[in-house]
Amino acid sequence: MTFFALARKNAWRKPLRTVLLMVSIAVAFLIYGLTASFLNGAQGTAGASDDILGVTSAGGRTQPLPMAMMARIAADPDVAAVGYVMRLRGFVDVEKNVVAISAGDPDRLLAVNGKGLGLTPALVEAIGQARDKVLVGRALAEAQGWRVGERVTVTAFDMARADGGREWRFEIAGIFEGEDATTDTYFMIARYDYVNAARARGKDTVDAFIVRPHAGVAPGELAVRIDTLFANSATPTRTQSEKQFLEAFLRQYADTGLIVNLVVGAAFVTLLMIVVNTMVFAVRERTFEIGVLKTLGFSRRGIMALILGETLFVFAVGGGLGLVLAKLATLLAGPALGLVLSLPVLAKALAILAALGLATGALPAFNAMRTPIIKAFRTR
Structure with missing residues (x-):
């Protein structure tokens, strides 16, 4: 009998106990997989760029910036391209069905971050055919069941039209995929000229400018230079990388990283206490058998390795099952909830599993290793 086969048979000595342990471990790693996936992919932070800069008002996200600022930003020799975006939030059919719209210049968005968003010249040409055309992200399109050519109506929460209504009607011109699975595509891209002309207030203002530096330019240095440029103006700015901006946005509501660590930590501490207690009793039941193994020539290290192999087998099966369930959950609900179970998350999960x-x-294992043969035989 091989070492692995012996460890596996010891683990299945009492099947019900082993199954319950594996279920507990699977639940703990399912919790870890889902929470870590949320933290990894929430609001697209997993696919956010450290190079693309976002210029917003120093007074907060709700303070608009005048369009005239774009020319001064573009005049910096280290700026390769500048775009702008105005955000519109509303709902489709029912208030719970919230959608987000980013209105901008499609050509400028293509130049600034077309690769990251998965924009192509064909998509930009399609949205340019009419002012009410929009591009829909793949995640949003799949969640809503939308198709190219379909007309949708979004009722805005806080952006009224000049005619007093809040209903914005669009026609889907195309669907953008995003660069990879970590890219947030749960939103729509509309034309700024259409929204700006029809809105009741705030004309010729934007929520943010998007800046792509030239290759070799340090984004942090350019961000400081842009903020210095408008430091003494009526609209001082705060420039951050796309990733910093999204992380700061999440922290406005809660420190999600701390919440995830607390939830996962509580789950793993509870799991540790349950499994340690169970394994101590399981090994104590086999004290006589451990004495027999030592009599047959098993070394102290061999006994210790056998017990550790048993616990690793239980964790491997239970933890693997939990991670598989987490992966299935991200595939089913990930596009809508921003869940991304990436390779770094899986690697960290495997390291935690082994630890x-x-x-x-x-x-x-230490107790079994130190048990004298005579004492082990006295248990019978």
């Missing part, structure tokens, strides 16, 4: 397996098996 917990060794930690839970250390105490019972």
Whole structure:
């Protein structure tokens, strides 16, 4: 009998107990997989760029910036391209069905971050055919069941039209895919000229400018230079990378990283206590058998490795099942909820799995290793 086969048979000595342990481990790693996936992909932070800069008002996201500022930003020799965006939030059919719209110049968006968003010249040409055309992200299109050519009506929460209404009607001209699975595509891209001409107030203002530096230019230095440019103006700015901006936006509501760490930490501490207690009793039941193994020539290290192999086997099966369930959940609900179970998250999960397996098996393995043969035989 091989070492692995012996460890596996010991783990299945009492099937019900082993199954319950594996279920507990699977639930803990399912929680970890979902929370880490949310933190990794929430609002597109997993696919956010450290190079693309966002210029917003120093007074907050709700303070608009005049369009005239774009010329001064573009005049900087280290700026490769400048775009702008105005955000419109509303709902389709029912208030719970919230959608976000980013209105801008499609050609400028293509130049600034076309690769990241998955924009192509064909998509830009399609949206340019009429002012009410929009591009819809793949995640939003799949969640809503929308198709190219379909007309949608978005009822804005806080942006009224010049005619007093809040209903904005668009026609879907195309669907953009995003650069990869981590890119946030749960929104629409509309034409700024259409929204700006029809809105009741705030004309010729934007919520943010998007800046792409030239290759080799440090984004942080350019950000400081842009903010210095408008420091003494009526509209001082705050320039951040796309990733910093999105992380700051999430922290406005809660420190999601801290929440995730607390939830995962509580789950793993509870799991550690349950499995350690169970394994100590499981090994104590086999004290006589451990004495027999030592009599047959098993070394102290061999006994310790056998117990650790047993706990690692239980964790591997239970943790693997939990991560598989988390992956299935992200595939089913990920596009709408921003869940991204990336390779770094999986690698960290495997490291945690191995660490917990060794930690839970250390105490019972140490006790088994130190048990004298005579004392082990006296248990019968």
